[in-house]
Amino acid sequence: MIRIVTIGMNHRTAPVELRECLAQDSENVPRALAAMREDPAVREGMFLSTCNRVEALYTTQDPEAARRGIHSILTALSGLPEQEIQAGLYEMEGMECVHHVFNVASSLDSMIVGEPQILGQFKEAYGRATQERMSGVILNRLIHRAFHVAKRVRTETGISDAAVSISYAAVELARKIFHDLSGRKVLLIGAGEMAELAARHLLGNGVSHIAVANRTFSRAVQVAEAFRGTALSFEEIDAELLEADIVITSTASAGYVITRDQVKQSLRKRRNRPLFFIDIAVPRDVDPRVNNLGNTYVYDIDDLKGVVEINRAQREQEAIKAERIIQEEVLRFERWLKTLRVVPTIVDLKEKVESIRRAEIQRSLAALGPLSREQMHAIDVLTASIAEKIIHDPILTLKRKAERPTRDQVLDMTRQLFHLDEPESASSGACAGARTGEKPGTGDDETSVPPPLEDAGGRRKSEPHG
Amino acid sequence: MAWLLFRLALILILLATGGMIVFIVRQRKSVFTWSYRILFAGFIVHTLFLAHQFVVLGTAPVLNLKSALGFFAWTITGAYLLFQLRFRLMVLGSFIAPLAAVLMILSTSIPGGEVVAVRPLFKSLWLTIHVLTVFAGDGMFAVAFAAAVMYLLQEHQIKRKRFGSMYRRLPSLDTLDAINHRALILGFPLLTLGMVTGAIYAQQALGSFWRWDPKEVWSLITWLAYAVLLHERLTVGWRGRRAAVMSIACFLLLIFTFVGISLISSDYHSFRSLEGGVTP
Numbered sequence: 122m123i124r125i126v127t128i129g130m131n132h133r134t135a136p137v138e139l140r141e142c143l144a145q146d147s148e149n150v151p152r153a154l155a156a157m158r159e160d161p162a163v164r165e166g167m168f169l170s171t172c173n174r175v176e177a178l179y180t181t182q183d184p185e186a187a188r189r190g191i192h193s194i195l196t197a198l199s200g201l202p203e204q205e206i207q208a209g210l211y212e213m214e215g216m217e218c219v220h221h222v223f224n225v226a227s228s229l230d231s232m233i234v235g236e237p238q239i240l241g242q243f244k245e246a247y248g249r250a251t252q253e254r255m256s257g258v259i260l261n262r263l264i265h266r267a268f269h270v271a272k273r274v275r276t277e278t279g280i281s282d283a284a285v286s287i288s289y290a291a292v293e294l295a296r297k298i299f300h301d302l303s304g305r306k307v308l309l310i311g312a313g314e315m316a317e318l319a320a321r322h323l324l325g326n327g328v329s330h331i332a333v334a335n336r337t338f339s340r341a342v343q344v345a346e347a348f349r350g351t352a353l354s355f356e357e358i359d360a361e362l363l364e365a366d367i368v369i370t371s372t373a374s375a376g377y378v379i380t381r382d383q384v385k386q387s388l389r390k391r392r393n394r395p396l397f398f399i400d401i402a403v404p405r406d407v408d409p410r411v412n413n414l415g416n417t418y419v420y421d422i423d424d425l426k427g428v429v430e431i432n433r434a435q436r437e438q439e440a441i442k443a444e445r446i447i448q449e450e451v452l453r454f455e456r457w458l459k460t461l462r463v464v465p466t467i468v469d470l471k472e473k474v475e476s477i478r479r480a481e482i483q484r485s486l487a488a489l490g491p492l493s494r495e496q497m498h499a500i501d502v503l504t505a506s507i508a509e510k511i512i513h514d515p516i517l518t519l520k521r522k523a524e525r526p527t528r529d530q531v532l533d534m535t536r537q538l539f540h541l542d543e544p545e546s547a548s549s550g551a552c553a554g555a556r557t558g559e560k561p562g563t564g565d566d567e568t569s570v571p572p573p574l575e576d577a578g579g580r581r582k583s584e585p586h587g
Numbered sequence: 588m589a590w591l592l593f594r595l596a597l598i599l600i601l602l603a604t605g606g607m608i609v610f611i612v613r614q615r616k617s618v619f620t621w622s623y624r625i626l627f628a629g630f631i632v633h634t635l636f637l638a639h640q641f642v643v644l645g646t647a648p649v650l651n652l653k654s655a656l657g658f659f660a661w662t663i664t665g666a667y668l669l670f671q672l673r674f675r676l677m678v679l680g681s682f683i684a685p686l687a688a689v690l691m692i693l694s695t696s697i698p699g700g701e702v703v704a705v706r707p708l709f710k711s712l713w714l715t716i717h718v719l720t721v722f723a724g725d726g727m728f729a730v731a732f733a734a735a736v737m738y739l740l741q742e743h744q745i746k747r748k749r750f751g752s753m754y755r756r757l758p759s760l761d762t763l764d765a766i767n768h769r770a771l772i773l774g775f776p777l778l779t780l781g782m783v784t785g786a787i788y789a790q791q792a793l794g795s796f797w798r799w800d801p802k803e804v805w806s807l808i809t810w811l812a813y814a815v816l817l818h819e820r821l822t823v824g825w826r827g828r829r830a831a832v833m834s835i836a837c838f839l840l841l842i843f844t845f846v847g848i849s850l851i852s853s854d855y856h857s858f859r860s861l862e863g864g865v866t867p
Contacts, residue, residue: 298760300758415828416826418745420748427748
């Protein structure tokens with residue numbers, strides 16, 4: 122029986138030093154794929170490598186051998202001793218693995234839950250796998266379902282739109298005020314890790330320019346250099362208030378650095394363009410009364426923490442919704458996988474009937490005497506349609522039973538009734554079928570799956586019954 | 588036939604409004620897409636109805652309060668569709684469609700028979716242009732009004748730092764202010780043009796440009812209010828909350844001028860005298 126397995130490490134199971142060893146080299150993905158292809162135990166495979174996650178996803182009939190193979194591939198790629206690698210690995214199989222894959226694609230397993238990059242990385246990894254012809258019926262289907270699930274989670278839950286860190290919350294608020302941050306200017310007063318993080322996020326979201334003011338000018342120059350911005354002295358803040366759109370304050374000053382009058386005077390000259398103060402300092406740098414001025418918004422650290430709290434609570438709600446979607450989809454996938462199990466028997470059945478038909482035609486041709494092309498054709502059509510009609514109902518029954526618990530009995534019965542398991546011919550191992558030939562996207566049609574997925578050995582050699 | 592079209596337009600607009608309201612609650616994009624299509628269909632049907640009326644009556648089909656309300660609903664829908672093209676802001680529909688729907692319902696529920704014959708006085712191109720431009724301007728102001736209401740809702744949440752369910756659903760302050768601004772800039776020239784053509788029509792039909800009847804006076808006041816708002820916006824740089832409040836006040840004034848004065852006054856602008864269109 123085919124198993125779907127994933128072995129890998131993420132930000133929870135392995136420290137960054139370990140993940141780095143594997144994720145650093147971009148050539149590792151093709152290397153891993155090549156190694157997986159060489160491994161006879163691995164039928165289909167995909168290799169996902171991001172800065173927070175390294176994962177091999179594969180299907181196998183021999184889980185033990187495949188595990189050993191994957192472990193040695195990971196060890197070889199990292200260049201570390203095997204024990205060290207193994208300590209950080211997780212392994213999941215079957216529906217647990219499917220659940221995990223859906224979780225990863227939907228960004229529920231990410232370090233920052235809901236971050237959108239993972240889906241792109243996932244798509245890239247899948248693209249590689251199809252290029253290398255390492256994806257087959259099951260992986261194709263699984264990955265396409267994963268994309269579908271990710272889309273559902275994104276559109277049906279709010280999991281990806283709630284910011285859960287202070288600097289993200291600040292960016293989100295800025296977006297609700299300014300809409301588009303490109304071309305906006307930021308004034309950073311003071312320095313500090315959180316303030317610089319907020320500034321960096323704003324820059325990452327399109328802010329065009331950052332000015333840095335500090336009581337010690339040399340420090341301002343230093344920070345400004347890091348942001349490719351301009352350095353200002355403290356006295357220049359007034360003038361810069363006319364230009365800036367977003368002001369981040371984070372000084373150690375005991376009193377207010379920005380007073381109400383100061384802002385009020387600038388407002389008219391600014392032609393009332395909105396001004397957003399992000400006050401990360403404790404004690405506060407911006408007079409809270411500034412918030413009462415028109416088109417001016419002041420958020421201090423507590424306000425931002427409040428936003429984050431709300432978002433966190435909301436996200437937990439959304440995570441429940443997302444989990445429901447994923448479970449639903451896992452069940453659906455499981456159902457599909459089960460229908461897949463009846464496919465080999467159906468294929469065998471069809472082949473057996475076809476071979477009987479051919480043999481019987483051959484045998485009767487001599488008795489019929491010379492025939493025209495049309496007559497030959499008519500006989501062909503006639504016999505084919507009789508054969509098809511006879512096995513039509515059994516095939517339908519098999520498909521219907523695919524999800525039922527009685528499936529295996531029905532399969533057994535069918536194989537016995539039609540004598541599908543010839544004892545002398547159940548040996549030769551030919552199970553590479555699932556890996557070859559299929560292109561992504563073809564896995565959606567449930568019955569057009571040609572390769573037998575259970576033990577397919579030599580059953581096609583059926584013979585006519587005299 | 589005409590009333591069938593109107594009924595159909597009414598049903599479509601109500602349907603679309605219902606959809607838009609469901610959309611703002613459930614946030615399903617497909618709900619919006621369908622509501623938008625239905626609203627668009629409703630607008631087309633409504634346009635056909637008005638075109639038919641125009642052909643039959645030979646003048647802008649705005650001769651009583653009933654038809655005026657319907658016509659207002661039509662320009663509001665049109666203005667919204669225009670803004671939707673430009674801003675692609677789905678939630679705007681949830682605020683504007685109900686406005687059009689309410690006007691449509693009022694229009695059907697107000698008694699007022701079909702105008703059978705129109706006094707030749709009303710069959711003037713100037714009157715048609717007057718009515719069209721004034722109402723087009725009003726439609727724009729309705730969009731400005733809706734954007735202003737949305738702005739105040741959103742601004743309140745950001746200022747007070749209390750985020751309700753609307754916070755995520757409403758767009759950024761900047762977008763809402765831009766819509767308000769754009770709607771004013773489009774609406775004001777239309778209103779101005781409407782007043783000028785109205786004066787020209789009055790000169791032709793009644794012999795004087797300006798007769799100081801209450802509707803004219805209040806229209807002038809409304810026009811001045813919008814002029815002040817636009818001036819402050821363009822020269823002083825008013826924006827945000829103050830501009831939003833002012834544009835809401837202006838719109839209320841406009842509604843008062845539109846409905847209130849028409850009902851109170853008995854002068855020639857009142858719809859009561861227009862209904863007298865039946866007299867030969």
